[in-house]
Amino acid sequence: MTKPSEPGHGRPDPDLSAIVSERRQLTNLAYRLLGSLADAEDVVQETYARWYAMSSRQREAIDSPGAWLTTVAGRVCLDLLGSARARRERYVGEWIPEPLPDRTEWIGGRPDVGVVDPADRVTLDESVNMAFLVVLESMTPAERVAFVLHDVFRYPFAEVAEIVGRTPAACRQLASSARRRIRASQPHATPAAQRADLVRAFKQAWEAKDIDALIGLLAPDATATGDGGGLVTAALHPVEGAEHVARFFADRPVAAPGLTLVERTVNGQPGLVARRGGVTVSVMAFDVTGDRIHRIWAVLNPNKLRSWALTTNHLASDTPSMRRPTRLRMTRRRP
Numbered sequence: 001m002t003k004p005s006e007p008g009h010g011r012p013d014p015d016l017s018a019i020v021s022e023r024r025q026l027t028n029l030a031y032r033l034l035g036s037l038a039d040a041e042d043v044v045q046e047t048y049a050r051w052y053a054m055s056s057r058q059r060e061a062i063d064s065p066g067a068w069l070t071t072v073a074g075r076v077c078l079d080l081l082g083s084a085r086a087r088r089e090r091y092v093g094e095w096i097p098e099p100l101p102d103r104t105e106w107i108g109g110r111p112d113v114g115v116v117d118p119a120d121r122v123t124l125d126e127s128v129n130m131a132f133l134v135v136l137e138s139m140t141p142a143e144r145v146a147f148v149l150h151d152v153f154r155y156p157f158a159e160v161a162e163i164v165g166r167t168p169a170a171c172r173q174l175a176s177s178a179r180r181r182i183r184a185s186q187p188h189a190t191p192a193a194q195r196a197d198l199v200r201a202f203k204q205a206w207e208a209k210d211i212d213a214l215i216g217l218l219a220p221d222a223t224a225t226g227d228g229g230g231l232v233t234a235a236l237h238p239v240e241g242a243e244h245v246a247r248f249f250a251d252r253p254v255a256a257p258g259l260t261l262v263e264r265t266v267n268g269q270p271g272l273v274a275r276r277g278g279v280t281v282s283v284m285a286f287d288v289t290g291d292r293i294h295r296i297w298a299v300l301n302p303n304k305l306r307s308w309a310l311t312t313n314h315l316a317s318d319t320p321s322m323r324r325p326t327r328l329r330m331t332r333r334r335p
Helices: 016-020 023-034 037-053 056-060 065-089 103-109 130-137 141-152 157-164 168-185 192-207 211-217 242-250
Strands: 218-227 259-266 269-276 279-289 292-299
Touching: 016 065, 023 037, 023 065, 023 130, 023 141, 037 065, 065 141, 065 157, 130 141, 130 168, 130 279, 130 292, 141 157, 141 168, 157 168, 192 211, 192 259, 192 269, 192 279, 192 292, 211 218, 211 242, 218 242, 259 279
Parallel strands: 218 292
Antiparallel strands: 259 269, 269 279, 279 292
């Protein structure tokens, strides 16, 4: 991202590097709030557009540019979340958050590592696993924003209130309500190695069309949800129950000519990717409870698979930690 120098100066904006350095933080925030990498990138672009729409004097009056950018991005996301519910009521079939490959896989697979893609700017941790994002989808926009800002990005409620437009006490209640939803949906953590073993066993049973083995790997109340977006064939409603889910997958031709199924990291967790002719056609995420697979999400909508166009053939595990947030100290000008 570049910006012309101010008239008469003949040199680059000295604040440009500091402003652009916030891009990763903004993308991390927007992806968690919206569940869509494409929408997150749009929010970041809109945020920067508003920054550069101000005069140089107006920008200089802001003590913390990073805080200003985060506040604007948060408010734009809040507005989008309000309209997203109406859009998703018109969505064909089930809507699943956009899956992301492991950061290291994507970097290693692209031909030009100098080209920075939004996928390279999303830090993969527990706050972007598919189960977490799906629960966020059940929250009200205000709950989601308050919870993500406070519990994930560690902003104080007084600063969260600047974005949500409510009192700090109200934001505390919103985050508390959201936290209860998260805890109820994820009662027990399963070690990563055990999750990987279960996904591998599921892949092998699926390839063998072994219905009994599939049933044994699934929780009795297991569900499988597909997202084709009306662009490709996918079940319009979740498949429920271990036997129904097992038979559903056993009927799918995983060994069809040109189709390969590989183990990959999906949103920081063990998952599966189906490819045909080198093109990713489906990405599957799993939610494991104890020693059984509880939920499966299969994203087939090609518009949600653009980050999977180029990935390496190895399973990477680099999940860098998120940096400390910019303090939301606002002075003299509200965005």
